[in-house]
Amino acid sequence: MSFGVVPTYRPLPTNLRLGFSKIDDIGLFAKEKIEKGTNLGMSHIKIGERIIRTPLGGFLNHANIPNCHKTKLRYTSHDNPLIKFDYVAWNLVAIEDIEVDEELTVKYEWYTPTKPKVVND
Numbered sequence: 001m002s003f004g005v006v007p008t009y010r011p012l013p014t015n016l017r018l019g020f021s022k023i024d025d026i027g028l029f030a031k032e033k034i035e036k037g038t039n040l041g042m043s044h045i046k047i048g049e050r051i052i053r054t055p056l057g058g059f060l061n062h063a064n065i066p067n068c069h070k071t072k073l074r075y076t077s078h079d080n081p082l083i084k085f086d087y088v089a090w091n092l093v094a095i096e097d098i099e100v101d102e103e104l105t106v107k108y109e110w111y112t113p114t115k116p117k118v119v120n121d
Contacts, residue, residue: 011055013040016104023061027103034098039091043070046088051110056092063105069095070106 012018015034021027034040043057060068070090098104 013056016040016056018059019101019103021061021103023063023103023105026059027061027105028056028059030098030100030102030104033100034094034104036094036097038094039071040068040094040104041091042089043092044090057090060092060104060106062108064107066105066107067094067096067098067102068092068104068106070109 012028015030015032017029017031018026019029041056042054043060044054045052057070069092071093073089073091075087075089092104092106094104
């Protein structure tokens with residue numbers, strides 16, 4: 001039985017996958033080469049005082065020398081005061097070329113990792 005076109009939800013960009021990490025449990029890995037400067041999408045969003053991780057942000061592991069950075073974007077109703085919104089989002093951007101099967105990492109800024117095991121030390 002066919003129900004026609006079924007929209008598909010992909011929690012991660014098609015060039016990323018989850019995998020077992022040497023850093024901590026599960027991490028994000030490149031399925032293909034990712035060039036420096038590539039915007040991989042939204043990793044976190046702050047609404048009010050709550051920061052919410054997207055699936056992209058939920059599996060990022062810490063490295064002292066990371067290959068990605070969270071870039072802050074602020075959205076406000078400044079251009080149209082009739083629309084009430086004010087939130088912050090962070091997009092994940094590659095800050096160096098990332099090879100196939102390499103884990104994507106960021107330097108944790110909001111808290112200190114509790115586990116001493118990190119890469120690039």
